[in-house]
Amino acid sequence: MQREVLKLGVTAGDPAGIGPEVALKSINALDDHSIIPILIGRATALEKNYPGLFSGYEIISRQDEKPVPGKKYLLDVPLDLPVPKPGGGTIDTGREALACIDAAIELWRSGAIDAVVTAPVSKGLIEKTGVHFTGHTEYMAEKIGEADRPLMMMFSEKYRVLLASTHVPVSGVTGSLGLDRILAVIRAGYASIRSIDGGAVRLAITGLDPHCGDDGAIGTFDREVTSRAVAIAREEKIPVEGPFAADTLFIPSVWERYSLVIAQYHDQGLIPFKMLAFDEGVNVTLGLSMVRTSVDHGTAFGIAGNNMARWSSMTEAIMLARRLASVRGGQATSRRGCHTAP
Numbered sequence: 001m002q003r004e005v006l007k008l009g010v011t012a013g014d015p016a017g018i019g020p021e022v023a024l025k026s027i028n029a030l031d032d033h034s035i036i037p038i039l040i041g042r043a044t045a046l047e048k049n050y051p052g053l054f055s056g057y058e059i060i061s062r063q064d065e066k067p068v069p070g071k072k073y074l075l076d077v078p079l080d081l082p083v084p085k086p087g088g089g090t091i092d093t094g095r096e097a098l099a100c101i102d103a104a105i106e107l108w109r110s111g112a113i114d115a116v117v118t119a120p121v122s123k124g125l126i127e128k129t130g131v132h133f134t135g136h137t138e139y140m141a142e143k144i145g146e147a148d149r150p151l152m153m154m155f156s157e158k159y160r161v162l163l164a165s166t167h168v169p170v171s172g173v174t175g176s177l178g179l180d181r182i183l184a185v186i187r188a189g190y191a192s193i194r195s196i197d198g199g200a201v202r203l204a205i206t207g208l209d210p211h212c213g214d215d216g217a218i219g220t221f222d223r224e225v226t227s228r229a230v231a232i233a234r235e236e237k238i239p240v241e242g243p244f245a246a247d248t249l250f251i252p253s254v255w256e257r258y259s260l261v262i263a264q265y266h267d268q269g270l271i272p273f274k275m276l277a278f279d280e281g282v283n284v285t286l287g288l289s290m291v292r293t294s295v296d297h298g299t300a301f302g303i304a305g306n307n308m309a310r311w312s313s314m315t316e317a318i319m320l321a322r323r324l325a326s327v328r329g330g331q332a333t334s335r336r337g338c339h340t341a342p
Contacts, residue, residue: 004034006034006326007036007114008035008325009107010314011118012045012097012119013100013118013119013120013121014119014121015042015045015049015083016089016301017086017093018304019119020041020119021053021309022311022314023119024039027318034322036068036071036073038067040077041076041100042078042096043076043078045083045096075107077096081096084096087302089125089301091125094124094125094126094127094129095129101136114291115321115322116321117292118292118293118294121299137152138150140285140290146288149287149288151287152166152283152285154273154277155281155282155283156316159272160260161272161273162188162189163185163264163265163269170265173264174221178225179228186205187238188286189203189286192284195324196327201239202239202258203260203261204244205241205242205244205261205264206246206263206268206269207221207243208221208225208264211245226264241258242262273296278296279313280313281295283295283317291321293318294317295317
């Protein structure tokens with residue numbers, strides 16, 4: 001059973017970046033009364049920098065108001081900070097972006113919203129405020145007490161990639177992976193993509209090393225770990241194939257055959273995804289009790305405030321959050337070594 005009307009909190013992101021613009025444009029273009037959008041940002045900044053786009057919003061202070069379908073709302077996050085000019089991020093804009101994230105988490109905790117959609121922030125500027133921040137995924141998981149669970153999936157209708165490791169340095173990738181981790185990612189990816197697509201699905205996984213280690217000539221991780229995880233998953237009736245060499249698996253005609261591809265590390269999966277699905281791509285956090293989606297792009301300070309930002313990714317993020325929250329609310333031996341992708 002799916003829920004008919006959902007309240008989605010949409011953070012404005014870094015106020016000096018394109019986050020406010022893409023959030024406002026996407027919300028303003030919504031023609032779906034099953035979504036009650038609640039933008040989370042600072043009223044004074046939006047009024048000054050985007051007066052036309054910000055027209056028609058009802059400002060609410062906290063979750064005691066009762067939003068209704070057909071209207072658009074702003075949860076005001078008042079801050080004693082200068083109103084920033086679009087295009088120039090500072091430590092203060094990092095503070096403002098973080099305050100919006102924290103407000104969204106509190107709204108979700110209280111049950112005032114059903115899902116969170118996040119606009120882009122600068123990790124570096126938030127770090128400079130003194131708060132450790134490697135990304136929304138890890139920060140939000142930590143804040144809700146589920147730090148060991150988050151997974152990062154990039155989603156479009158044609159291309160989907162789930163990361164076995166997220167924001168860790170390349171030197172730390174192998175140490176963050178292992179049989180249990182890869183198997184957990186396969187299981188979570190299978191459950192999640194079935195809830196999104198319904199019906200039969202087909203998964204694939206990349207190898208960690210070039211050519212999956214060339215049967216030990218380059219490395220043994222994929223022969224000893226990745227292949228073992230695939231074998232166990234298949235014993236559990238999960239339709240996963242691989243490991244495959246990433247340099248052939250991400251060829252579009254091959255990738256399109258799979259409902260989801262699991263990549264071992266960040267750039268292995270995100271470079272091909274952003275090349276093929278940048279405008280419509282959505283970042284989805286899996287594994288948490290919270291539904292959270294995001295745009296797949298950054299703050300783009302260089303074009304902020306010039307009415308140039310593409311907002312299709314934000315629209316897709318809002319619609320996918322609605323899709324996931326609706327479903328969530330209604331529920332509340334393979335060959336070892338490197339394979340050639342069919």
